[in-house]
Amino acid sequence: MELTDLAPLARSSIGFDRLLKLLEGSRLPEPADDYPPYNIEKTGQDAYRITLAVAGFGPDDLDIILQPNLLAVSGKKADSEARGKGFLYQGMIQRPFRRVFHLADYVQVRGAELKDGMLVIDLAREIPDAMKPRRIEIAGGQARPAQIDTGHGG
Incomplete structure (x- = not known):
């Protein structure tokens, strides 16, 4: 059985600790x-x-x-x-x-x-x-002009 090094995957993934442990554990032989x-x-x-x-x-x-x-x-x-x-x-x-x-x-x-x-x-x-996927609406139309504070109060 060929062993795969999962270290590169672990370095570039976040929140997949449980999945990586399952993959690591699956490489061990199961009891008979x-x-x-x-x-x-x-x-x-x-x-x-x-x-x-x-x-x-x-x-x-x-x-x-x-x-x-x-x-x-x-x-x-x-x-x-x-x-x-x-x-x-x-x-x-x-x-x-x-x-x-x-x-x-x-x-x-x-x-x-x-x-x-x-x-x-x-x-x-x-x-x-x-946790279900949901569609996020994208606002369209004219962008509001940014207000610039010139420091002249008024």
Whole structure:
């Protein structure tokens, strides 16, 4: 893998610190843990859906935490629940997990639903009105003549 030096970009950009950190972090190898499996889909212009396969986990076993630009989903079964069943063979993995998703600015969680072993999290990007592009009118016509102060009072 070829490494790119981001220093020149950092020297000439202002306010892109978070983006540069994400780019720098993306060059590191990701952990091989792919549990639980998940999908990310675009469901509309600014709408997204994350679906995680969490068979065996109930709503009380799962946590969804939204922070600025970060969504963390974690799951943990109660220890007493797993010990009391007396499995002869347990092929369905229900180990603790934590998945972290980096979100773009202004992405919010619209809802979460657990159904048939699938945790579905709906997201939407909602840019505040003050941040949306707006057209700036350009004044036209005659320029007002500048008043010159001659110092003669009157």
